[in-house]
Amino acid sequence: MDDLPLSDLAAFAAIARERSFRSAARKRGVSASSLSDSLRRLEERLGVRLLNRTTRSVTLTAAGQRLLERLSPALSEVAAALSQLDSFRDNPAGTLRLNVPSIVTKLFMADLAARFLALYPQITLEIIAEDTFIDVLAAGFDAGIRYDERLERDMIAVPIGPRRQRYVTAAAPAYLARRGMPQHPRDLLEHSCIRHRFLSGASLPWEFESGEEIVTIAPSGPVITNAVEMEIGAAFAGLGVIRTFEELLAPGIADGRLIQILSEWDSEFSGPLLYYPSRHHMPAPLRAFVDFVRMEQRKSS
Numbered sequence: 001m002d003d004l005p006l007s008d009l010a011a012f013a014a015i016a017r018e019r020s021f022r023s024a025a026r027k028r029g030v031s032a033s034s035l036s037d038s039l040r041r042l043e044e045r046l047g048v049r050l051l052n053r054t055t056r057s058v059t060l061t062a063a064g065q066r067l068l069e070r071l072s073p074a075l076s077e078v079a080a081a082l083s084q085l086d087s088f089r090d091n092p093a094g095t096l097r098l099n100v101p102s103i104v105t106k107l108f109m110a111d112l113a114a115r116f117l118a119l120y121p122q123i124t125l126e127i128i129a130e131d132t133f134i135d136v137l138a139a140g141f142d143a144g145i146r147y148d149e150r151l152e153r154d155m156i157a158v159p160i161g162p163r164r165q166r167y168v169t170a171a172a173p174a175y176l177a178r179r180g181m182p183q184h185p186r187d188l189l190e191h192s193c194i195r196h197r198f199l200s201g202a203s204l205p206w207e208f209e210s211g212e213e214i215v216t217i218a219p220s221g222p223v224i225t226n227a228v229e230m231e232i233g234a235a236f237a238g239l240g241v242i243r244t245f246e247e248l249l250a251p252g253i254a255d256g257r258l259i260q261i262l263s264e265w266d267s268e269f270s271g272p273l274l275y276y277p278s279r280h281h282m283p284a285p286l287r288a289f290v291d292f293v294r295m296e297q298r299k300s301s
Contacts, residue, residue: 004045006078011038012050013075016068019058093122096285099136100145102129104272106228107247108161116292123285131198131226136276142286143276147269155275160293163300166246167267170258172238182241185215185265192240193219194231206243208265215265 014024015035025032043050050064060068100109105127113125128141136144145160175192182188185208197203203224208215221240225231228248235242235249236257242249246266252258274293276286 005038005041008038008042008045009071010075011035012042012064013068013071015039015051015058016060016064021053021058091122092120092284092288094283094285095124095126096143096283096289097126097128097141098143098145099128099130099134099139099141101131101147101272103131103228103245103248104145104161105129107245112161112293112296115296116289119292120285120288123288132200142283143274143289145272145274147272155277157273157275158290158293159297160272160274162247162271163297165269165271167243167269168246168249168253168260169241169243169262169265170235170249170253170260171241172236172257173259175238175240176259176261178238182261185217185262188219188241189217191219191221193221194223194225194234194240194242195219195221196228196231196244197224197226199226207267208262209267210265 011024011028011034014028015021018024018027021032021035025035028035039051048063049061050067052059052061109127113127117123117125133146134144136142148157169188179191182191185206188206193206195203205216205218208217219241223231223234223239225234228244231242231244232248232252234240236252241261242258249258249260253260274290276282276290282290
């Protein structure tokens, strides 16, 4: 009986309550013949007649009456359990786990999370900052945020955050007074540079663009760290040249602690993307977040 279709049991209960195939079919939005097929299958599986039916009437057998008495509360429980899912669709609740680059948490994620959770207070947002590209599903995440050059092509991607960003280069006034002003990216090979190293161990070269010209260098210097705050602090202290996201250096440039250099070689690139594997049967918190992100992008465009 483990694979006895619930739909056939529900069809029997509907016919038994209405004492009519036609009336039960009308209430369930199906044909009377489909209900008749369901009842036939059920009686064949159980090996007992449940309903006596003639052209004029439908009545319960003793076995049918006993089954209906025990079945009705169970079907009501199933209906109640399914109806509770409506509240998840209308008022999403639960935990949404996101894997994002650390730079995203620093630039805009906190503000975005605050606006999202104000709309959906029953959702818990769990954000793990990680700079290595991982299989988000295998790691137990609902979705991730990455830049497009590190995005798997079979993922569904939705723009999130700023659509264009830039890498800029800067140094403290004291450092430039001591070491001189670089005129070309290759001049940085003679300078002390503050380098970022990912937890994977990778330390990427610096790439510069100006018109059609692209220059890539492998800088050297006294500071290598995976902590952006340390990089910026080292630049303020005059330990070398820093190159990173414009948003991170803008306050220091504005208040004079840093001077932007090689501005004609700033590198512009597209902003991050929210990505997830499928549109089908998405968890309610993820669906709410995707819809929220799309709405935010429409408002900013």
